[in-house]
Amino acid sequence: MTIAPSSLSDTQIKSLAARIDRPIVLVGMMGVGKTSVGRKLAQLLDLPFADADEAIEEAAQMSVSEVFERFGEDYFRDGERRVIARLVAEGPQVIATGGGAFVQEETRTLVLERGIAVWLDSDVQTLVERVRRKDTRPLLRGGDPAEIIARLKREREPFYAQAPIKVMSESGPHGEPLRRILEALDQWL
Numbered sequence: 001m002t003i004a005p006s007s008l009s010d011t012q013i014k015s016l017a018a019r020i021d022r023p024i025v026l027v028g029m030m031g032v033g034k035t036s037v038g039r040k041l042a043q044l045l046d047l048p049f050a051d052a053d054e055a056i057e058e059a060a061q062m063s064v065s066e067v068f069e070r071f072g073e074d075y076f077r078d079g080e081r082r083v084i085a086r087l088v089a090e091g092p093q094v095i096a097t098g099g100g101a102f103v104q105e106e107t108r109t110l111v112l113e114r115g116i117a118v119w120l121d122s123d124v125q126t127l128v129e130r131v132r133r134k135d136t137r138p139l140l141r142g143g144d145p146a147e148i149i150a151r152l153k154r155e156r157e158p159f160y161a162q163a164p165i166k167v168m169s170e171s172g173p174h175g176e177p178l179r180r181i182l183e184a185l186d187q188w189l
């Protein structure tokens with residue numbers, strides 16, 4: 001299957017897919033493209049895909065914003081922790097996590113032990129441009145999105161940096177980060 005420009009041949013991708021024995025967990029800031037890149041990565045590797053935020057929305061029967069509004073962030077984080085633990089236990093698949101998930105110690109430890117964490121990173125300007133397209137992120141409602149993004153990125157980087165694989169995702173199509181993830185996984189596994 002050819003979806004994105006890849007320096008790996010179909011045979012190499014198949015051999016890589018056969019070596020994947022754990023979930024691949026995408027971590028990083030909101031707006032970096034974890035969901036879009038994750039979906040394509042799963043398709044290429046012929047693995048299931050799960051988006052943790054969507055799984056939380058399904059379990060709670062309401063949107064992430066509504067969970068924040070009605071029950072607060074702590075309640076959301078608790079649900080997020082449980083949902084990610086369930087997804088990780090399901091075995092090999094690609095999981096896109098919400099931007100704050102990997103900052104939580106329990107989730108981070110679990111993902112580092114049982115999965116392959118991939119930190120998808122972008123500069124602040126690219127993140128701000130991307131989050132402007134959607135008004136669904138409760139953490140950005142309390143002030144200037146650019147300032148909030150810059151602060152969260154600074155605070156969260158030491159946690160994201162614990163992922164064994166880091167890939168840059170600049171503005172533009174997601175084919176490039178996808179190729180970099182495949183190459184990194186191929187070397188790592």
Ligand code: S3P
Nearest residue numbers: 029030031053098099100137138
């Ligand atoms: C959050 C990021 C969101 C979502 C929630 C909180 C965060 O997910 O989980 O709004 O703390 O950065 P995305 O990273 O998919 O936007």
